[in-house]
Amino acid sequence: MSEIVRGRYAPSPTGALHMGNLRTALLAWLFARSHNGRFVLRIEDLDRPRVRPGATEQMIDDLRWLGLDWDEGPDCGGPHVPYTQSERLDIYQHYLRTLEKAGLVYPCYCSRAEIAHAASAPQQGAGDGPVYPGTCRYLTAKQRSEKARMRRPSLRLRVPDDATITFTDQLAGTITQNVQQEVGDFILCRSDGIFAYQFAVVVDDGLMRINQIVRGDDLLSSTARQILLFQLLGFPIPKFAHVPLIRDASGKRLSKRDRSMGLGPLRAEGATAEEVVGLLAAGCHLVETGSNVAPDELAKRFRSDPYDIIRAISQE
Secondary structure, eight states: OOOOEEEEOOOOSSSSSSSSHHHHHHHHHHHHHTOOOEEEEEBBBOGGGGGGGGGGHHHHHHHHHTOOOOOTTTTBBTTTOOBBBBGOOHHHHHHHHHHHHOOOEEEEEOOOHHHHOOOOOOSSSSSBOOOOOOOOTTTTHHHHHHHTTTTOOOOOOOOOTTTTTEETTTTTTEEEEEHHHOSOOEEOOOOSSSBBBBHHHHHHHOOOOOOOOEEEGGGGGGGGHHHHHHHHOOOOOEEEEEEOOOTTTTTBOOTTTTTOHHHHHHHHHTTHHHHHHHHHEEEEEOTTTTTTOOOHHHHHHHTTOOOHHHHTTTOO
């Protein structure tokens, strides 16, 4: 008996979902539903200073208005509650201690500016900044004690030198990355106590038994780090599909920070959900331009061969 597909969509409530977010949500839902799989909604609100009041409720309303549904989530529960990251801090702490006991975590007292100006790390890495040069990796207990008096540390993963990760993305193809060389020891918990996205998302996906991850291709460079954490924590590794982002006329990707257009203006102008879904689906060659279609109808179209979705998107 084949494994039941478990997909998910995991937005951050830092603003209204823009059209790029909505297209990714539609595709993640469609990948799961076309396989007769289950779909999970998870709210990634760890970065509390950036969370906007009411954003979670607005996101849920927008997704439901489009016609998307989910089997597990913050509003309907499920076997892996809670589905909101800020309510899962004890869980993350448990798995952080697991890595600490294995000798894979150490405190880092470097600021971003210090890392950026380190002579041994002038190049931009595959991570979210320069390759970490390992400055704090070999500090003595005395040196750590001295630095701790001046600055609260972040906690980094001690990435093995031979941590070469190879995986096949369903859209991007085969990717190989030596995590130590291209990223370095990366952060698991920030100095302000906020757990890092790379760490929390792996713990959540592992515990929620997510085996299919569909998300924007801006996160492709994160995947090798996450696979390494899946391995270290003993979780099965999901399949990945990184979908192209929607960009504006200048080629810039849409951003919540820039308040790129979401559903609000379209709904105010009287657009129907079928029109918006058709617009999103046409943008990745799933339907003809100008089509009006409901998500359920899309899922039925691709149920005979779900991999037609991949072939259609690959035309971009």
